Amino acid sequence: MKKISLLCFCYSCGIWAAPAATVLARWTFEVNPPPDAIDRAELGPVEADEGQGQAYGFHAAATADYSTPGGNGSANSLSSNSWRPGDYYEFRLATLQWEDIVVTWDQARTSTGPGAFNFEYSTDGVTYVAFTTGYTVPVNAAPQAWSSSVRQPLFGFSADLSGLAEVEHAAELRLRLRQMESGLLATGASRVDNFVVTAETAATAVPEPSAAALGAVAVAAWLLRRRR
Numbered sequence: 001m002k003k004i005s006l007l008c009f010c011y012s013c014g015i016w017a018a019p020a021a022t023v024l025a026r027w028t029f030e031v032n033p034p035p036d037a038i039d040r041a042e043l044g045p046v047e048a049d050e051g052q053g054q055a056y057g058f059h060a061a062a063t064a065d066y067s068t069p070g071g072n073g074s075a076n077s078l079s080s081n082s083w084r085p086g087d088y089y090e091f092r093l094a095t096l097q098w099e100d101i102v103v104t105w106d107q108a109r110t111s112t113g114p115g116a117f118n119f120e121y122s123t124d125g126v127t128y129v130a131f132t133t134g135y136t137v138p139v140n141a142a143p144q145a146w147s148s149s150v151r152q153p154l155f156g157f158s159a160d161l162s163g164l165a166e167v168e169h170a171a172e173l174r175l176r177l178r179q180m181e182s183g184l185l186a187t188g189a190s191r192v193d194n195f196v197v198t199a200e201t202a203a204t205a206v207p208e209p210s211a212a213a214l215g216a217v218a219v220a221a222w223l224l225r226r227r228r
Contacts, residue, residue, distance in 0.1 A: 021102065021198035025053030025093045028194055029068055029076040037066040044090075046078070053093030055195070060084045063186065071193035072106040073151025079191035083114045088178040089192050095170045098199035100162040103175060105195040106155045108140035112188035115139075119159050120176040123166055128176060131159055137190065151194075168199075 031049035043066045044056030057066060057080055064082040071077035078089065095101060109115060119132040135157065138144075144152045161167045177192060 021100070021200050022098075023051055024095065024098060024101075024197045024199050025051035025091070026194075026196045027053075027055050027078075027091065028071065028074045029078050030071075030074055033068050033076050034066065034078065036068065039063050040066060043078075043080070045092075048093070051093070051197075053091060053197070056090045056092070057088075058090065059087045061186075069191060070146055070148045071191075072108070072146045072155055073149070074193060075148045077106075077146070077191045077193035079189050081113070081189040082186045083179050083181075083184050083188060083190060085180060085182050086178065088176045090177075091175045091195055091197070092172055093197060095168055095173050095199060097169065097201060099168045100200045101164070101167050101173070102162060102198050103159045103196070104198075105157055105177075106151070106193045107137050107157060107177065107190065108146055108155050109137045109190045110188055111139050111141070112185040113137075113139075113190045114179045114181045114184055114188065116179070116181040118176075118178045118180055119157070120178055121161065121164075121167055122174040122176075123170045123172070125172070125174055128174075128178075131161065134180060140191070146191075146193075173197075 025048040027046070028049050032047040034043060034046045037043060039062060041059050041062045041064060042057065045054035047054060057078065059080065059082055061082040061084060064080050066080045068076040069079050115137050116134050117137060118130045119135065120128040120130050122128040138154055140146050144154050146152060167173055
């Protein structure tokens with residue numbers, strides 16, 4: 001009786017634990033690793049390891065090399081060199097029926113690789129909005145260098161897009177890590193790993209007070225009938 005009464009009270013007050021966020025797409029480059037590519041401007045599509053989505057790479061220079069060295073706590077990552085301003089990694093997926101989008105990823109660079117990036121999004125593939133500008137990517141070096149066995153939190157980034165209605169229910173959401181630094185050496189590299197997009201459905205939202213009150217009344221009526 002106490003447990004049911006507590007449940008009724010929590011529902012009537014709108015105190016309701018929502019289910020954990022759902023992974024829409026995850027790239028660790030292990031299940032679907034891209035092939036190493038030499039002297040190539042573009043890479044992709046690379047299918048997500050979990051969920052549905054595609055990853056791409058773009059460089060203005062046709063001399064870029066793509067590879068899959070060890071990741072940050074995983075076997076593979078996606079790495080490339082020959083970075084110029086405007087080059088990017090891009091991840092595409094649908095967010096239909098989904099809300100409260102959150103993105104997390106790991107990113108590192110060599111000592112001569114690009115250190116300044118923007119995190120951008122687009123729902124039409126034409127106009128990109130910079131959600132985060134000029135974030136700094138750490139150098140992949142000891143004592144916190146990447147390895148396949150241990151994830152280093154230093155290299156973790158996140159973008160909470162839950163307040164942006166335009167990225168919800170999108171037929172195709174594009175997420176870019178765009179390089180913004182000039183004067184780099186061609187051998188300088190940047191790698192990305194554990195790129196994850198999560199969301200919640202509208203059905204997991206906390207009930208409105210009016211709806212919660214109706215639910216509480218219904219439960220109370222049922223309990224009353226049980227006692228008779």
